[in-house]
Every structure is written in C-alpha cells, then in structure tokens.
C-alpha cells in the first residue's frame with residue numbers, strides 16, 4: 001500500500017470512530033443544559049467533523065458541584081496508594097488506545113501523525129510520572145526547634161482544579177495538568193479548547209473506563225467567554241491552571257480576582273535561537289528548522305526569532321532556504337508529512353495577515369510550497385522572514401505558525417540585548433562550541449527555559465514555565481506540588497514551653 005493509501009485508510013477508520021461530543025459531568029455523558037452545540041471543523045478540508053455540546057454557566061455549576069462532592073467524599077477520603085492506582089490505570093488505558101488517539105488528534109488539529117504519536121506517548125508518561133512523583137517525592141520537611149518543638153510540613157490537595165487548555169498540543173497539555181492535579185488528590189474540571197475537542201472527549205471515555213469515582217474528573221466543552229469564564233468565576237473552583245495566549249491569561253486573572261483564585265499561567269512566547277560563528281553548523285540548522293517548523297509552528301517554545309552571527313549568516317540562510325524548499329507539507333494523516341494545515345481558518349487568516357505585514361515592514365518573505373491537491377486546507381508553508389529587525393511587529397508579536405524571523409548580529413553583547421528586547425520570555429536556544437560563552441549567554445537571556453546546543457528536549461522533573469509575559473509560576477516535576485497542593489505546617493510542642501499567663505492572679 002502506498003503512503004497516501006495508508007493515510008486514506010487511516011482517515012476512513014478515524015472518521016468512522018468520530019461521533020458528536022457531549023460534556024462529561026459527574027460520571028455521565030450529557031448534552032449542555034442549553035441544548036446548544038457548535039461545529040468542529042477539519043483543518044485539512046474545512047469541512048464539518050462533528051458537533052460538540054457547548055457548555056455554559058449552568059454546566060460549569062453542575063460540574064463544580066460534582067467535583068466538590070467527590071472531593072469531600074470518596075476521592076478525598078481515599079488512601080493515596082489507592083488513588084495512585086487509578087492514575088496508573090489511566091496511563092495503561094491511554095497506551096492501549098494509542099493507535100486510535102494519535103490519528104484522532106491529527107484529524108482534529110492538523111498536526112502531523114509523526115508528532116501526535118509522540119504526544120500521545122508523552123500523555124501516558126505524564127500520568128505514570130506524577131503517580132511516581134507523588135509516592136516518592138511529595139514529602140514534607142521536619143524542623144527541630146531546640147528540644148521544645150517539632151514543626152513539620154505536609155501537602156494537602158487544594159480542592160477543585162479548573163484546567164483551561166489550548167488547541168496546539170491538546171492531549172499532551174491536558175494530561176500535563178490532569179495528571180498532577182489528580183495524583184495530588186484534587187478533583188478536576190477540564191475546559192478544553194473549542195477548536196480541538198476530540199481527544200479530550202476520548203480522554204473522558206478512557207477515564208470513565210478507568211472507573212474513577214463519579215465527579216472526580218469532568219469535561220465541559222465550550223467557548224472561552226462562556227464555559228471558560230464561568231469556570232474562572234465559580235466560587236467552588238479553587239485553582240485555575242491556564243495555558244494559552246498572554247492576553248487571555250491577563251483577562252482570566254482579572255476575572256478570577258474577586259474569588260482570589262490561585263493561578264498558574266503558561267502563556268505565549270517569541271523565543272530566540274542564537275547561533276554563534278563557531279556553532280556545529282549542521283546540528284544548528286537541524287535544530288533551528290525543527291524548532292520552528294515542527295508542530296506546524298504552533299508551538300509555544302518555538303524558536304521564532306533567529307539571530308545568526310554575521311560571519312556565517314549567508315551560508316546559514318542558504319541552508320535554511322534549502323530546508324524550507326524540501327520540507328514535506330501535506331496530509332496530517334500521512335506518516336511522511338512534516339508540516340500540516342493550521343488548526344482553523346481564523347488562525348490561518350491571522351498568520352497570513354502577519355506575512356502581508358512582514359512585506360509592508362520591509363522583510364523579504366521566502367516561502368516553501370503547498371502541493372496543489374492540498375490547497376483547500378489551512379496550509380501555510382514554512383516561511384522565512386529575511387532582513388527582519390527587532391523594531392518590526394513580526395519580530396515582537398507571537399505569530400504561532402511556521403514562520404521564522406531571521407536577523408544577524410555582530411557580538412555577544414549585542415545579541416543578548418536583541419534577544420531580551422521582547423515582552424515574552426518563555427524559552428531560548430544558544431548554539432556555540434565555547435562552553436563559557438554558552439553558559440554566559442544562556443544565563444543572560446531573560447526566559448524561563450534555555451537550551452545550549454540542544455533542541456527542545458524536556459525532562460519531566462525540571463520546572464516548566466516562562467518569565468515576563470510568558471507566564472507566572474512553574475509546573476513540572478516537584479514544582480507542580482507548589483501549585484496543586486496546599487502546604488500546611490504543624491507545630492508540635494514537645495514539652496511545657498512558656499505560655500504568657502494573661503489575667504492570671
């Protein structure tokens with residue numbers, strides 16, 4: 001069978017498994033109270049995929065009551081070891097459904113199958129990792145105070161966790177939040193992005209199959225302004241973990257202020273890749289190309305600003321152009337595809353408006369091709385914005401597509417200033433063989449996560465998050481406990497310490 005036949009066969013099977021999507025509340029699949037639905041549209045054909053129940057305030061309220069009841073009841077009272085067995089069970093069930101989940105995610109989002117396969121395996125790892133972390137690393141500290149006191153800390157779950165997620169890596173990002181939230185003992189209401197509802201629904205089916213007590217895990221699909229905003233405002237929702245655009249994050253913080261919500265904010269990025277003249281040329285090209293064009297460029301940590309040392313700029317740009325010419329753009333369900341269509345027509349319009357702007361701002365726009373047979377989808381081919389500079393909007397603003405702004409620099413001091421001259425600070429990449437310079441520059445870039453001579457390889461134990469307008473707080477590893485648990489300190493008197501005796505005669 002040829003690859004395109006395999007892709008059509010896979011698509012046929014995937015489509016056959018897709019049905020209209022309902023909310024999942026209190027252990028039941030149900031329509032929204034209002035009966036409203038919205039259409040989910042294919043990024044590849046712009047045709048309708050299915051209809052999705054559009055949750056609103058009443059549905060969030062129902063989910064909050066169910067989640068609160070479960071927290072106060074069976075889940076809250078369950079032994080940690082028993083709770084973690086459920087978390088492991090979810091991981092096993094995800095693995096059993098990998099063959100189904102990856103194509104479903106590709107069909108829904110336009111992400112190439114080679115990427116969604118990796119994301120699904122990361123999803124089950126998220127659950128296993130947090131089950132292990134909670135049993136082995138969620139430990140308190142003990143403080144001896146002379147011989148008089150013993151003070152110790154414990155971690156307690158916070159309560160009902162509201163998780164709001166984007167469409168760019170839906171299944172992986174949802175599980176990245178759900179796993180620590182459940183493993184630490186909270187109950188969950190997930191509000192997935194409206195443009196990518198399919199795998200969130202599949203996850204509800206999987207978690208239902210895992211047999212968690214009713215109300216521990218709930219999914220309310222719907223729009224940000226209705227379902228999302230109601231979740232943020234609900235008084236029984238104790239924390240909000242949000243991943244999405246910076247502007248949405250700040251709106252959410254305003255809306256949650258009255259209820260004094262606990263927030264974790266994973267926001268936008270415009271991350272630099274800095275390539276010095278002594279870098280390993282071929283590996284730097286590989287990393288730069290992968291870092292911006294993988295995930296269709298819809299990646300928060302994408303290296304969307306390239307600063308290349310002027311001594312190697314001509315040859316580096318020539319090599320990048322060659323890569324751009326040869327990247328395989330196509331059907332997300334074809335295993336060979338490297339770049340697929342963008343998630344939605346609105347996002348496509350936004351990204352293409354930046355390409356027009358780039359020309360107006362004086363860039364030379366160099367683009368790859370989209371094969372004729374795929375022109376119906378939201379395709380933006382890999383694109384280089386040559387002759388860019390930091391004063392341009394296309395360099396300052398997050399485009400979130402396969403678009404790389406290319407700039408040159410003369411020396412270390414200049415490039416640090418250029419790299420930091422944006423409001424974002426999520427990630428950064430430095431390429432040099434000079435080990436001292438590598439560390440120096442990485443430490444001088446104002447961002448949450450830096451890589452030296454490396455592409456974006458993640459270790460789940462390390463803190464994940466951004467500086468400046470890219471976020472507040474860290475998730476990942478032990479750091480997730482600071483957010484998903486309440487730390488309590490218990491002070492124990494070991495003897496009869498002095499207590500002032502007010503009013504005693």
Ligand code: NAD
Pocket residue numbers: 164165166167168173191192193194222223224225227228229232243244245246248249251252265266267268269299300398400426466470471
């Ligand atoms: P978005 O902000 O438009 O939407 C994210 C989620 O927020 C969706 O579920 C949406 O329905 C919801 N939402 C929108 N308005 C809301 C409101 N007023 N109240 C509550 N919820 C609301 O983001 P997006 O377009 O889905 O995702 C792309 C963005 O996410 C990019 O900026 C990208 O950089 C960012 N991102 C960041 C990280 C990170 O870890 N820092 C990871 C992935 C994506």
